[in-house]
Amino acid sequence: MAVSYIDIGPLFLPVLLGLMVVKFFMVVLYFMHIKFDNKLFGRLFYIGLGLAVFVYAAALSTFQFFAG
């Protein structure tokens, strides 16, 4: 959390999101045993995760490209 208080300028967002992703996958891979368990469990979960990231990113980006 200390990161919040150090001014690293334009790097802030990527670093923050990078840390988020790292932490996310640490929990999924180790705490939730995806790394050690049968691959199928992970695949089923990643399909959902991937679809979510894809469709919602695409939907939000159409609001950005909105050109009248």
Next chain:
Amino acid sequence: MTYDLSMSHQSPTTKMQAVETTTTLKSVTSSRLVRTLVAGSFAALLAGCATDAPQDTWQPKGSNARMINDLDWVVFSIAGVVGVVVFSVLAFALWKYRDRGQPIPEQTHGKPALEIGLTILPALILVGIAIPTVGTIMDLAETNDTECIVNVTGQQWWWEIDYPVQDGCGGIEEPIVTSGQMVIEAGTKVLVRGTSRDVIHSWWIPSLNGKRDMVPGRIHTVRLEADEPGIFAGQCTEFCGLSHANMRMEVIAMNSTDFAIWKANQVQDYVAPVAGSLAAEGESTFISQCSRCHQVDGLTDSNDELIISRPDQNVWSGAAPNLTNFMTRNTFAGASWDLLSKECRPGVWDASPSTIGAAYLDGVTDSCLNEVELREWLRNAPAKKPMYTDPESLEATNGLVRGMPYLALSEDQIDQLVAYLLERK
């Protein structure tokens, strides 16, 4: 209005065959063959049965609609050919391989090379369609070349059309506000900027361009250009509630001289009715019954003060049609009913491009008024066009009406109002 006999003749018979399906097993092949043929000439058929429906999407009368139509023909032809091929192969297989006591066929699970080939083929066809499609999308989105700006605002259930002050449109020095009918100059590229005051509506003049939703909180643009003078009908096509079916609009294109006359007329000073006339009584009825919502520019009250309507205090969408030049339009109530009587209507609507401007500018005269329906409307508007005016639903809108309420006008008052409105030119 011409009725193209050469085109409409061959179609009906073939079409009837298409829908006549026999019910015996024997005729599987024959009826399927018929359907195959029909599917093959699908595109031709649909054009064939054109009956000059005013909203026909396949009779473009402007540049954008023509761009779309050109693409349509390519796509429909390709689809037609694919359909013919598929149905021919299918019909042949059904006939050739019907059970005639042949032995059990080889239990083949397929031929990968054939499969891959037959996967690539449709992909190539679609690439062929995709390229002109993307090009057309970009061309249609072009708005930099427009020469005139007209704003449209949808609300339940009519379109307000206004012309902001601009150098375009041949110069507009004073804003013009009208409703239901958009008047433009033929051959001019018009930029329509649209939005909505309540729910989503959609602006669609099929013979000029495809539709575009007009969304509250956003401004969407669409480009219109009419080749020649004429009346081009359209309709709201995004479901917008109770009276969605009664929300229409027209675009009237005229030559530059006529358009200049129309513009000048729209900003004319108010002419009060002759004192003591029926119309003068109508003016006071209008002030007492209508002017809270409907604006008539230049109308003054007994203290000679301008009357400013406040539809925002009475109507949920916050607007009501401006009636200053009511009788210069030839439809009313969301362009759902004609102001012109049945007898006079063709004189304007079916006029040739060279005369239509003048015919339209004549407006609605005493003898040509569709008095029956206008009176019905004044007598009980919600009965003619469903609107939310019952107390139960008014609660949800803080007592504001949606659409025009029942005003309980007497027949005398209606007489007066009709007389008054007839002078609003």
Next chain:
Amino acid sequence: MAIIERPTETPDVTNRGTRPAPKASTNYGYLRRPVETTGWRSWAFTVDHKKIGIMYGAVAMFFFILGGLEAALIRLQLAGPNGTILSADKYNQMFTMHATTMVFLFVMPMAAAFANYFIPLQIGARDVAFPRLNALSLWVFVFGGVFLNTSWFLGGGADGGWFMYAPNSSVPFSPTNGVDFWGLGLQITGIASLVGAINLIVTVLNMRAPGMSMMKMPIFTWMAFVVQMLLLFAIPVITVALFLLMFQRSFGAQFFSVEAGADPLLWQHLFWIFGHPEVYILVLPSFGIISEVLPVFSKKPLFGYPFVVFSGAAIGFVGWGVWAHHMFASGLGPVSVAVFSVATMAIAVPTGVKIINWTLTLWGGKLTFTTAMLFAVGLIVQFTIGGLSGVTHAVAPSDTQQTDTYYIVAHFHYVIFGGAVLGLFSGFYYWWPKVFGKLLSESLGKWNFWLMIAGMNLTFGPMHIIGLQGQPRRMYRWTEFRAGQGFFNLGFWNLVATIGTFVLGVGILFFLVNIWVTHRPNSKTPPAPADPWDARSLEWITSSPPKEYNFARTPQVSALDEFFHRKYEDVGEGDKHEYVQKMTGEEVIQFEEDNADPNIHLPAPSYWPMVLALALPVMAYGVIYNTLLIVAGGAIATMAMFGWALEPADAEASDFDPPVEGDETSKELSNV
């Protein structure tokens, strides 16, 4: 949870739970298990996937008729200009509820009926992975559907269209409770779909008979599997949208209030991200059904099985990238429109692959035109027309002329009626003897087929013309001024469409008559033979109707089209093929029964699924009428969940009435 088939001699392979199963009598409170084998209780509390499948089908059929009546009213209203049969308000409710009913209460549950009944049979399982969850899905769907339709009696149905665009769905624009019923009803049926999806996916992945690899699975199971994956991921998206709508309408949130700065396109994105996969959810099960039927009546395997499987999966995946083609006119920028337009064309490729494969399945076959086969061929023809008109509005500029007109109505009815519904009917005729032990009449079936085909083409064919000539949809009336001139004007085609509706209705009536004729008390229809169609897949290697435990012994699978290969042998040499019958279907089944498994263990019925399902509409009424009901419903749900968790999957012998003696509970399963 319920491991439903475990021969006693097999050790617990998971090596985990070693404690003996808890005693039923001491574990789950006051209610004795409902173990009746006859009467309504044997249906209401069953966990048997076959009974659940039949009930799904019956309820869906009821809603089909209801939705059909709604359609008939719509068409009557539009038969002539200025129709007066329905008011504008009632008309708007009618088309909203027609679409909602047909999509959510007919096609989806009917596909669920087939999936429930046939997936376990086709993969050689004794039941689904979670039998009680299966019962929960059924009852949640039934109560959800009933809840949704009670709106007719409580102030009117929803009137915003099945797409329910914001802000027209907000309270000021739709002040009755119709939209609330709609939103909550879909939430409830969504739960049914989600639970069912998880259940069936686990079943397919984990309950296959020995030897049945994924690529030896019958094609219907494959397509149903893809559908369940689509449901699994699509339902939560509509759930979000419906929650936002509920918060907007019932709790004053601002999600779609433009005055507060909301963007109405948010709803459209959420709705169509769900809505487009939904289209494939509707048609893929029928694709699966006819992919079973065509090979059987062509005496030939499905051509290019792996291609059909992967094109099905590809449709499933690409289907997630095309939702915005429902929004070409809604004001997306040209870049987005171009991207989605091209993506939409891409999805035509796998769809085309399917049509090509079906045609090549027929090619070189030995075709018999039974009713099931006619419906399957009918699907190919009608769906192809729908597919081709679909390509014409994948082209975004053309779509701006076509969208929201009757051309679109024509298109999706060719796709959904011509695709999904004809496929379901093919399935009815093909599997009727499997499910009910009697063959439906073929001659009535042919009347049924030809009237439906004639009816649908008369109804939906003219809509192409009506639409391209500019008649928008969702209008409670049309006028002569916009109908064009001449005899073949829009008025003529509107009338033809209405007449077609009644032809279609008569066609469907023939189906109901067929059922009646076959099953009426003094019917002369003999029991169907065990293998009436010379079928190819696993569900036929058991009696018709199947016993509670499905298979006398768990089948060993060694081939795609296992049943065919057990019956026929290729005695040809080299490239020459000659097939001789080594066993009849009856003999194959007899052989299996002679080698029956000694112990079969099935789960016992339960009250809890129904109780839990009942809690949901109670809570939903609470949202509309009184918060106290939410609390009451929540309490019922909590009680049901605890009762469920504490109830063992299998009943004790002493729970039966009269108590079952000794080991017999786990033998023949007369108990379930």
Next chain:
Amino acid sequence: MSDSLITETVKDAVEIVKDHADDVHVHDVHAGDDHSGDHGGHHTSLGLSNTKLAMWLFLGSECLLFGGLISTYMLYRNRHSENLGPDQLWDIPFTSATSFVLLTSSLTMVLAVSAANRKDLRNAKIYLSVTALLGGLFLAGQIYEFTVFYREGLGFTTSLFSSSFFTLTGFHGVHVSIGIIMLVALIGMLSKEKVSGDDAEAVEMVGLYWHFVDIVWIIIFTVIYLIEFIK
């Protein structure tokens, strides 16, 4: 992530097609060989636990649910009145603390699962209790935070920002609450030996759910709270 997923899937697909093309009648009894389980055996075709498969499917589905709510928030996060936006309201040190509490509960959940796997039910129950307690603490923090916001004038219906914020965090809170109920029920059922089926598996299932709720919060905390500091 998705890259390797795609290559893996394609690889499998190729193998399956190859296997299929070789000989469709081949007698293969190694069902679902592409992912044969650790446990072997044949009472499920993959040798996997039905319940665990179901749980992962459910969690995959939940990604789409939270994705929709997060997207709604992202779209509307700037639509609020001048002085009632995230910058004025967020108390990052406080939320960091409650986030830390929730993350810690994931650790105790792992310990509970591992204890249950060792059949050490006593410790498992202790760790489950600590997990529930930490979850409760997080929830209490969230409720406190909500009341502070409310007192500063941010109601559910105040603005688009407030509606979508409360909906998103509220949904997460409901998930945490359900998790706590599951934990407490599990502790009770373990004590009275009423878990139908396998104890360790039951603990693992609740654990998977709990970790998921935790990783959702990782995303929420980043994109909703921390990201406001870019401005």
